[in-house]
Amino acid sequence: MSLLQIEDLNLSIHGTPVLQDVSLSIAPGQILGVIGESGSGKSMTAFAAMQLLPNGTVCSGRITLAGQDVLNMSEPELCQMRGRDVGMVFQEPMTALNPIRTIGDQVAETILIHERVSKKEALARAAEALTRAELPQDRFPLSRYPFELSGGQRQRVVIAMAIALRPKLLIADEPTTALDVTTQAQILSLLKRLVIEDQMGLMLISHDLAVVADLADDIAIMQKGRVVEAGPAATLFQTMQHPYSKALLAASAHHPDRLAEPQEQPLLTVRDVVREYRLHSNGWLGGTTTLRAVKGVSFDIKRGESLGLVGESGCGKSTLTRAILGLEPVQGGQILLDGEPVFDAKGTNRSIRRRMQVVFQDPYGSFNPRWKVRRLIAEPMYLLDQPPKGQALQDAMVEAMENVGLTADDLDKYIHEFSGGQRQRIAIARALIIKPDLIILDEAVSALDVSVRAQVLDLLADLSDRYGLTYLFISHDLSVVRSITDRVLVMQAGEIVEQGETETVFDAPQHPYTQQLIAAAPALPATDPSAELPKT
Template sequence: MKPTTPLLKVDNLSIELPAGFDRKYAVENLSYTLEAGEILCVVGESGSGKSMTANAIMGLLPSYLKPSSGRILLNGRDLLVMSEQELARERGRTVSMIFQEPLSALNPLMTVGEQIAEVMLVHGEGDARSRDERVLELLDYVGLPDPASLRHSYPFRLSGGQRQRVMIAMALALEPAMLIADEPTTALDVTTQAQILELIRRIQRAKGMGVLFITHDFGVVADIADKVVVMEKGLIVEQGTADDVLNRPQHPYTRRLIAAVPHPDESATRAEAAGEPLLEVRNLQKTYRSGGGLFTRPRIVKAVDDVSFTLRRGETLGVVGESGSGKSTLGRCILKLTDVDGGEIRYRGKDLVPLSQAAFRPMRRHLQMVFQDPFASLNPRHTIGRILTDGPVANGVPMDEAQKKARDLLALVGLDPSAYDRYPHEFSGGQRQRVGIARALALDPELLVADESVSALDVSVQAQVLDLMQDLQKKLDIAVIFITHDLRVAAEVCDKIAVMYRGAIVEAGPPAEVFNAPRHAYTQKLIAAIPGRHWNPRAAVA
């Protein structure tokens, strides 16, 4: 067989960082190839430089980053020496790209049909009539309902998954030979993610495209990749076929990443928690009303609809659901961060619902929360010490005692004592989340609500924070309500799982039961959509 030119060949590419960064190169000596009809996954954690090559191909690098050596060969022609006009011709025609956040990648003031047609217009493709026909054809092809009317919609009218389909339709408009997908499903719910992945795979097969797929999620890799490149700190640490990398990882970094992938441990049996219930929620109701003036009817959304559950000391309840399922509202109701419309929340037998904020305040110390966003949940103007002592001081603990406790807590969550006098911006996401956990523990709570507390973290950091939380829970015997969109994480850390759908708990039970024998149709759909469920990361690194 005669050697053919690969679709994309990245050859010894290095991109230098300006002085003042923690490393010299954004990416260093990168080499890989992508053949037509192949899906290549570039995997790495945040800051690994996994998006750099894609941006270099599309000319999206910020002005201070310049490739300093190497070549990017597209069909044998070096993109790095092409003129801007030549590049502009290649983009969209030979290579196109879809992005993580489809809402910000679409123009909010143009209908989706116009935006797709514009791609063809700027490349001088066809006339108005043929472009119109092509738009309809594309919308239909990416599986959007009723293309004839949908083309006149504005992006804000579409759901996240539909917007991503529109982005894909735009990318396909000129039948490119190669598609770059930069975390295209990260912002989507798991069931939508499964559909989009399926769509990408279908298109790729039908058109014989080469797909460069950038992701942080090994589950997604297991689902779609033919070849995998693993990156760490700007270097390729391992590459090979999907089977080799996923099931026989060689490099310690890859092994560590794969070991950190959450996976339900089915063999583990948990002791049934016994004793008095700590928290009993009965028929909880919360309705959001919006809009609604004198003459218009308000929009009513049942965020929490007749939810009941019981939680004992030392027990972990996982509340799982997609965005808009009401899982976060449930957490906020329990902590009285929002009003409740009906039902009971009994903490040690005492109903919290009728209490005023002032009457509830002395009890707040028993019910604490770890927030989602480690960057927004710490006051940027306060030192870590101040953040940790605020709570105890507000609850009448003397200052010197609170300070001593704060220093102990820093050690407990694995932070350096010097953190005490520093500000949040000096810490990484994982470290900040540790501070958030320490803040919640500073009040010796009996119940902890963790709302998506690990979702914003890289997988290896996520594993560490989860370990820390489980460890502390065992040590301190606290009850935890673990709110997450990620069934894998919930199954790994929870004693019981409650699946929420449109405000109601549709299924509850021990993780093994929910996972292996889901009864409700929605749970079945949710479980079927988990990326990489046929792949067992535990076996790969055992």
């Protein structure tokens, strides 16, 4: 017996087709992985099941949830169904949570909306839901606010909200995209445990095949609003027939070809670097303590090398990155670029700082949406003592855009007119425009679809070969680090606990923490090497 049955679903918004002949089913206690790239229709299928759709939407076909005909339900009936019969876990927990309300109140709100119970009872049940989501009250009291929690803990609060009324169906839309590998593994394990305990159905939406490969009972692959392939997870990877499915699998395990060899002399030298923060307890009038976020870190990056830096959230990766970029002072040690210090007697050495650029995780968030692309990518020029002007500036902008596979015509567009992969290419163009020696890539591909990610990694490898670029590649995605780097550093609690050639560290990790990270990383079945990357 199916819990959720979607049959021949067609959906259009203001006459534009979005879903075409979509058919899916989920039984109690079953996990269905819905895979596809951005725009494939996977999230819209989930929203259709809950009828959380924009104005101008027209649906046809049939959606049955726990015996109820969803498409023929009134809005009051749908409001009762949402939260009670079906819960939803969103991708970004910080935007799904109210920052000025306690976690206890937010979980209890779901209960108070659907049931006539006292606030005291609702809070007691909220505490129970949070405990089930592995946030016990002795460590995470109901009075906590979202900003006091880590990313993984916030996601557990969102899960607690979704399961507070023990729904029959749980929809999890990219619930682990922004999480490090160990936290991701914990969240996926938590979701599986809840499915087993409550015998609820789970629709797990993801753009990453590896995330659901070991978790889902069945997998449906979507492309352009259609289900192009579906079947049991245990056999689907061996029996794939659709070219898009094969290409998506190949893209997930893609390794760019890199021809250039690193030189022997170091470009960046980090020696015994210490970064400390002073923390105030009980407000500004209370006492202070010192947090040592980076503890005597030392390493070199050779010219032309791609060095990976991995570790869980809070290990000190971003703090170390800000110090290398001269954005935060260090309390000990030294950082040298080509033998010159990043920090001098006056603070940040600008002549050295301009030789380093950074590509951020969220390209859209790192751009001013009011500026055209030509203004955005020219921003690093202001670091120069004598920035080019007129035709020289135009030529530099055109060259940067063409280097990343875009055109001069794109200079006069706004950033919202581009896809996620194109925005990241523009971010790379901005980093390239002043021809830096070192580019720091901070989770630069973690939010991209697997095929777009593969194309961006190919682009980075090609740029490295052509211009001898040196990369510091920071990521929680170990498969990406393995595919693009020559050497890797493993960071834990502010210290480098292991380093070496990438393949050596991944094949034979020595430190228990490295072994734990690699064991937690999602694994992919064997891929078809003859498959081509999907076109975007």
